[in-house]
Amino acid sequence: MEELLNLGPRLRAARKDRGWTLDDLAxxxxxxxxxxxxxxxxxxxxxxxxxxxxxxxxxxxVDDLLEPGDRDPRVRRVAVQREGMTVAPLTREESEVRAYKLTYHPDAPERPLQVHDGHEWIYVLSGRLRLGLGDAEFVLHRGEVAEFATTTPHSMRAEGSKPAEVISIFNSVGERLHLHPLA
Structure with a gap:
């Protein structure tokens, strides 16, 4: 069975995506x-x-480890609401690059600056996004893009009275540290 040939590499990829060693997961x-x-x-x-x-x-x-190569390409993951934002996954959990549609609600509590390994790219779909990056602050409007190393202290929130919707892309290290503490 072809599915079993991919089980080991998929298991390894899932472990590494979380930054775990063999000893950690075992x-x-x-x-x-x-x-x-x-x-x-x-x-x-x-x-x-x-x-x-x-x-x-x-x-x-278990099915995630055994998926056949000709599986349905649609991503069917559920959006969640946490701490004043909606997080809608746009990629499969095992993807090396993670993409999300994030909606920052204007009434969300202020979040502290974060620092972690990785790199992030954001594209503003609608609204205005306040990006704190180090000592600087930027307001990004619909259609604007920002790219930065996440080792720079950063925070994001809606600017004004309307939600800010963005597409955010980062590697699995950035995703784990950026979004999982919300769970």
């Missing part, structure tokens, strides 16, 4: 690092007994 899932290494390299046959604890820790489904 400990969380209650197995030895060597067992996990053999699963990822295809040297050990996968079983539900091994996969279920791993997928639970990774926050994915």
């Amino acid at each position: 400990e969380r899932a209650g197995m030895s690092p060597s067992t996990l290494s053999r699963l990822e390299s295809g040297k050990r046959q996968a079983s539900l007994e091994l996969l279920i604890p791993l997928t639970r820790q990774l926050g994915i489904r």
Whole structure:
């Protein structure tokens, strides 16, 4: 079965997307690092007994590891509302580059400046977005783009009385540190 050939690399990619080592995931899932290494390299046959604890820790489904190559290309992930913003995923969870449609609501609480590894690119779809970047502040309007290293302290919020809708793209490190603390 072709699906089983991709299981190991998909498992490894999901682990690395979270920035976890073999030891990190193995400990969380209650197995030895060597067992996990053999699963990822295809040297050990996968079983539900091994996969279920791993997928639970990774926050994915067993099906995510077994998807056939000709799967439906549509992304069907649910938008969530957190801390005055709506986060709508535009890419699959296992994608190396993460894209989101973010809606910053004008009544959202002020968030502190954040610093983390990665790089971010944002495109304003509607409204106005206040971007704090280091000591500077910028107001971006519909159609404007900003790109910056996320090692620079930064924050974003709606400017004015209307929501600001943006497309935000970053690598998995930036996504994990930028959005998961909201959960």
